[in-house]
Amino acid sequence: MPGVTLRGLSKRYGGVAAVDNLTLEVKPRELVALLGPSGCGKTTTLRLVAGFLTPEAGEIWVGDRCLSSATAVVPPERRRMAMIFQSYALWPHLTVAQNVGYGLRFRRGMARADRDRRVSEMLRVVQLDGFEARYPSQLSGGQQQRVAVARALVVEPEILLLDEPLSNLDANLREEMRFEIRRLHETFGITTLYVTHDQAEAMVISDRIAVLDRGRVAQVGSAEEIFQQPRTRFVADFIGRTNLVDAVAATPDAVTRGGLRLHVATADLRPGARVSVSIRPHEIAFANTADGRAGDNVLSGRIRRVSYLGDAVDYQVEIEGSDVILRVAAAPALRLRPGETVRLVIPPSACVPLPE
Amino acid sequence: MRSTVVRSTFDRSVPVWIATAVTLVLLMILPLGWLGWVSVSSEQGATLANYVQVFGDPHLQKALWNTIVLAFWVGTASLAVGVPMAWLTGRTDLPGKRVIRALIMASFVTPPFLGAFAWVMLAGPNAGLLNKIYRGLTGSDDPLMNIFTMPGLIFVVALYSFPYVYIMIVNTLELIASDLEEAGAILGASRLRVALTITLPLAFPAILSGFILAVLQALALFGSPAILALPAGFHTITTQIWSFFQYPPKVEQAAAFSIPLLLATALLLQLQKRLLGRRGYAGVGGKTGARRPIPLGRWRWVALAGVFAVLACTIVLPYAVLAKAAFAKAWAQPLSWDNLTLANFTFTFFEYSATRDAVINTLELGIMTATVGAVMAALLAYVTNRRLVPGHQALGFLAVAPVVIPGVVLAVGLFIAYTRPPLVLYGTLAILFVAYLTKELPVGYAQADTTFKGVHPELEEAGRILGAGRLRVLREITAPLAKSGIIATWCFVFIGVIRELSASIILFTPATKVISVVIFDLKEEGQFAAISVLGLFMLAMTFGIVLLMQTALGRDFLGAKD
Numbered sequence: 001m002p003g004v005t006l007r008g009l010s011k012r013y014g015g016v017a018a019v020d021n022l023t024l025e026v027k028p029r030e031l032v033a034l035l036g037p038s039g040c041g042k043t044t045t046l047r048l049v050a051g052f053l054t055p056e057a058g059e060i061w062v063g064d065r066c067l068s069s070a071t072a073v074v075p076p077e078r079r080r081m082a083m084i085f086q087s088y089a090l091w092p093h094l095t096v097a098q099n100v101g102y103g104l105r106f107r108r109g110m111a112r113a114d115r116d117r118r119v120s121e122m123l124r125v126v127q128l129d130g131f132e133a134r135y136p137s138q139l140s141g142g143q144q145q146r147v148a149v150a151r152a153l154v155v156e157p158e159i160l161l162l163d164e165p166l167s168n169l170d171a172n173l174r175e176e177m178r179f180e181i182r183r184l185h186e187t188f189g190i191t192t193l194y195v196t197h198d199q200a201e202a203m204v205i206s207d208r209i210a211v212l213d214r215g216r217v218a219q220v221g222s223a224e225e226i227f228q229q230p231r232t233r234f235v236a237d238f239i240g241r242t243n244l245v246d247a248v249a250a251t252p253d254a255v256t257r258g259g260l261r262l263h264v265a266t267a268d269l270r271p272g273a274r275v276s277v278s279i280r281p282h283e284i285a286f287a288n289t290a291d292g293r294a295g296d297n298v299l300s301g302r303i304r305r306v307s308y309l310g311d312a313v314d315y316q317v318e319i320e321g322s323d324v325i326l327r328v329a330a331a332p333a334l335r336l337r338p339g340e341t342v343r344l345v346i347p348p349s350a351c352v353p354l355p356e
Numbered sequence: 357m358r359s360t361v362v363r364s365t366f367d368r369s370v371p372v373w374i375a376t377a378v379t380l381v382l383l384m385i386l387p388l389g390w391l392g393w394v395s396v397s398s399e400q401g402a403t404l405a406n407y408v409q410v411f412g413d414p415h416l417q418k419a420l421w422n423t424i425v426l427a428f429w430v431g432t433a434s435l436a437v438g439v440p441m442a443w444l445t446g447r448t449d450l451p452g453k454r455v456i457r458a459l460i461m462a463s464f465v466t467p468p469f470l471g472a473f474a475w476v477m478l479a480g481p482n483a484g485l486l487n488k489i490y491r492g493l494t495g496s497d498d499p500l501m502n503i504f505t506m507p508g509l510i511f512v513v514a515l516y517s518f519p520y521v522y523i524m525i526v527n528t529l530e531l532i533a534s535d536l537e538e539a540g541a542i543l544g545a546s547r548l549r550v551a552l553t554i555t556l557p558l559a560f561p562a563i564l565s566g567f568i569l570a571v572l573q574a575l576a577l578f579g580s581p582a583i584l585a586l587p588a589g590f591h592t593i594t595t596q597i598w599s600f601f602q603y604p605p606k607v608e609q610a611a612a613f614s615i616p617l618l619l620a621t622a623l624l625l626q627l628q629k630r631l632l633g634r635r636g637y638a639g640v641g642g643k644t645g646a647r648r649p650i651p652l653g654r655w656r657w658v659a660l661a662g663v664f665a666v667l668a669c670t671i672v673l674p675y676a677v678l679a680k681a682a683f684a685k686a687w688a689q690p691l692s693w694d695n696l697t698l699a700n701f702t703f704t705f706f707e708y709s710a711t712r713d714a715v716i717n718t719l720e721l722g723i724m725t726a727t728v729g730a731v732m733a734a735l736l737a738y739v740t741n742r743r744l745v746p747g748h749q750a751l752g753f754l755a756v757a758p759v760v761i762p763g764v765v766l767a768v769g770l771f772i773a774y775t776r777p778p779l780v781l782y783g784t785l786a787i788l789f790v791a792y793l794t795k796e797l798p799v800g801y802a803q804a805d806t807t808f809k810g811v812h813p814e815l816e817e818a819g820r821i822l823g824a825g826r827l828r829v830l831r832e833i834t835a836p837l838a839k840s841g842i843i844a845t846w847c848f849v850f851i852g853v854i855r856e857l858s859a860s861i862i863l864f865t866p867a868t869k870v871i872s873v874v875i876f877d878l879k880e881e882g883q884f885a886a887i888s889v890l891g892l893f894m895l896a897m898t899f900g901i902v903l904l905m906q907t908a909l910g911r912d913f914l915g916a917k918d
Contacts, residue, residue, distance in 0.1 A: 052817055076820040083821045089814035093836045103822030155822060 002063025002158055003028040003191055004049065009058035010215075011044055018044040019055070020215035031185050031192040032220075033202035036212035037238065042195045045212070046161050049193060050083055051076035062159055077106075082152035083161040086168065088144050090136040096123070096147050097132035103155035122154040125184075142173050149181075153188060160192040166201060178204045199239055203227075211235050233354045236278035243279045243326045244354075248272065255353065259321025262297050263348040276354045281314070281329040283350035286336070287343035297346040301326070303338050317342060374745075379732070380754045383794045387769030388761070391618075394772050395611035406612035416613065419591040426510060426581070426592060427574040433514035434570035437666055438521030439563060443551065444659050446529035449649040451656065456663055463670040464519035465898050467855035468512075469579025469872070470891045474674030475512050476583065477681060477884060479503040483688045485677060504588040513580050515670045517573045521566030528562035529555070538648075547650055561631045568628040572621055576762035578858035579872075583879065593617050594764045594858060601862050607772060614765040622760040675895075681888035700885040708886060713867075714874040715893075718854055721785060721870065725792040726850035732793075733800035733849075734807075734842050738834070741808040742816075752801075759798040763858030766791055771862060783865045791859040796849040803848050807841025840908040847905035851898055 004026040011019040019041045026032045034042040047053045049060060051067065051074060060068040067074045082103065090099050101119045104110060123129050126146040136144055145165065152160060165181075166174045182205050185192060196202050202209050203223040210220045213234045219226055230236035233244060247255035247262070249269035255262050255277055264277060287298065304325065305316040315328045315336065328344065336342065396402050410416055444450045445457060478486050481502040490500035502508060532555065540550045556563075578594040585592055591599070593613065600610035652659060681687035685697045704711050733755070739745055740752040758766070770791050774781035781787040811834060819829040857872040864873045871890055878887045 050817070050821055052820070075825070076817070077823045077825050079821070081821055083818065085814040085818060087812055087814050089812065089818035091815060091818075091833055091837075102819065102824075106823030151818075151822070161821075 033206035041215035082157035391769035430574035431571040434518040438518040442525035472580040520569040524566035733804040737804035755801040767859040767862035843908040
């Protein structure tokens with residue numbers, strides 16, 4: 001089972017770069033999610049890998065096969081991949097069995113009986129046995145989705161591509177299908193690229209996440225790494241909710257903004273440099289309830305707004321002596337009121353400095 | 357890494373695209389280029405003398421003016437009839453909507469020149485049936501109406517142009533959410549007020565563009581003016597261009613006189629495109645779910661009577677008089693058992709020498725043009741929809757460009773282009789084929805374009821990634837999905853071809869007559885019975901094809917689902 005390597009990939013539309021010198025390595029049997037807002041180039045990247053688009057520059061390798069380079073491009077039908085589309089792209093004039101069996105027809109030397117057996121086996125895996133003779137229009141959205149999955153897996157592709165496959169499902173089904181896709185990945189172990197704009201989906205399904213920003217990879221890593229150690233302002237802001245404080249480095253391990261001074265998670269800042277600091281709302285505690293440890297940042301402030309969210313309460317706290325407003329997520333048991341003065345405790349490890 | 361580069365094979369579809377593009381350029385550029393050149397040429401070289409001569413002639417100025425008058429009033433009359441009918445059938449609880457729609461569709465496909473013939477028999481000043489009935493009832497010596505007048509001409513042309521307005525507006529009304537109207541009603545506006553202050557302004561771009569379509573129809577029409585204006589002693593641009601080809605032919609003047617018609621058409625279509633392109637307020641977003649028809653109350657039956665009065669004039673009376681003339685020994689005599697005969701059919705199909713050849717020519721041309729046209733339209737629409745070649749937008753533009761060329765003008769261009777080497781086609785069916793293909797391509801392309809817009813590209817990509825090559829995907833996935841749409845394209849082109857008169861009338865020779873030309877000849881001979889027989893034959897063929905098309909599409913072709 002080979003992996004996928006993208007090297008310096010670029011694709012422009014008009015004057016605009018949709019994918020801009022993008023480099024990414026997917027290891028064998030790994031599932032990597034391409035995550036980003038619309039227009040970040042994630043779908044373009046996937047379509048470049050599939051061969052529906054031709055890059056202006058860069059190379060695409062699967063194992064030791066070069067699929068796309070400056071000199072030659074392999075057409076999609078010879079890339080030994082399979083893809084699951086956002087629209088499912090089931091052929092309405094073919095039955096479920098014909099849809100699923102379509103790709104097997106291009107296997108030389110595969111007997112018809114063999115093909116039929118593989119199709120019904122795969123339909124059993126996606127729990128659609130008995131639906132062979134139906135047409136796609138006679139199936140529910142979830143069932144259509146599973147036909148699309150079966151059609152892609154039955155050919156035993158080297159690489160599986162998924163383009164926002166869950167975005168047409170309702171919320172409950174979507175959550176169920178996340179686990180289903182993860183389970184299938186663990187069963188078949190196919191190297192997979194998965195495009196989504198939904199961070200929760202990416203976190204549940206993937207081994208690693210590549211966050212894309214304006215056609216480039218902003219950061220690659222496990223869900224935990226990306227959430228806890230974002231490397232750019234864009235990643236910190238896009239993944240989960242966060243407070244971003246624009247400040248200036250005062251010492252190698254502390255930054256200031258007005259009267260606000262924060263010790264941060266690193267000790268290699270260049271004094272005088274502009275630094276943004278990301279602080280997750282749930283990592284800030286009220287001193288009323290938690291005693292800080294030595295070295296923690298302790299700030300005083302006043303509560304401006306309180307929003308009750310059921311499982312948590314969202315506070316907006318004005319920090320004394322500065323123009324910074326921090327959002328703090330706290331357990332609902334603690335009911336503070338607007339106007340109250342509070343003390344906040346923030347461990348330096350929660351203050352992640354981001355290079356500008 | 358060890359490099360095992362697989363070279364991509366040569367895409368075998370490329371030559372197909374290139375051939376299509378070249379054909380298209382030839383169809384358009386050759387006739388129009390010659391037309392423009394001849395209009396400024398003389399034995400002494402380039403000149404504007406032809407234009408000076410044509411536009412200085414008071415007779416020709418009069419023909420220009422007549423055309424403007426005709427076009428304006430046809431547009432206005434089409435609005436006056438088409439807008440209320442569209443609102444009534446699209447928005448209210450008017451009874452019998454299905455029948456009304458079917459009849460309007462019938463007016464849409466009725467060849468206008470057949471309607472004009474029928475109205476000659478209905479409202480000719482002397483023998484016209486309606487005038488005879490009127491004289492019988494009142495004892496008056498004067499006719500009720502004389503169809504051989506400008507108002508008569510406007511009346512008849514409008515009867516077959518208003519469906520353009522109707523279709524335009526019905527389709528727009530379907531996009532305007534009922535909520536928008538109900539929002540007005542909840543604020544206290546009456547039904548009429550809602551219609552006037554909300555629905556009407558929302559549909560305004562569609563109304564204006566319907567007006568332009570009707571005007572264009574009137575501008576380009578040859579048959580009805582030839583039948584009604586010539587006996588009345590006046591010309592329009594199209595009949596004037598035709599008369600330039602009567603012996604001795606004055607091709608340069610015909611060319612010079614064609615250019616303003618071409619420019620006017622191009623300009624008006626551009627305007628119409630702008631109007632429709634200005635989305636936003638007519639674009640009418642939101643959920644367009646349930647249609648709640650507006651109750652008409654006691655006005656229902658009044659409205660219904662009005663609608664049927666119009667449809668009686670477009671369909672019931674003309675078809676009845678054609679049928680009567682086809683089956684009667686003498687068409688002007690009252691209907692009785694003695695007067696019934698099938699002799700007209702025997703005469704038309706077996707004794708009148710020109711007919712059989714014309715029927716064969718028409719069918720041959722219809723099938724050939726429809727087949728080649730549908731294939732070409734499908735290829736072009738596919739190339740432009742899938743952006744397969746650089747410059748695909750230009751191809752799409754060229755495919756619809758012939759729409760600006762009125763049939764008569766196209767015929768002048770083709771006449772000039774193909775009466776000289778390298779391609780001498782004049783006198784063969786081939787020149788008619790080229791004319792029909794060019795003329796019908798925009799309609800065919802539009803239909804094919806809609807078809808391919810309905811086939812999601814991901815359906816093809818899913819096949820590619822699973823191992824099927826481009827041509828295989830085309831054959832196994834795209835073709836089956838586009839089949840019914842392409843059959844409809846074929847039908848559209850076929851119907852357009854068998855009724856074509858305005859280009860045929862200039863390009864035919866005695867050996868290459870088609871049915872419409874024979875009908876026109878028969879009129880010169882006063883053979884009303886034979887005209888009616890051929891007319892009914894043409895209508896039967898048209899409606900047969902319409903039925904085929906509706907079966908293929910599963911809906912009526914005005915756009916409504918069953």
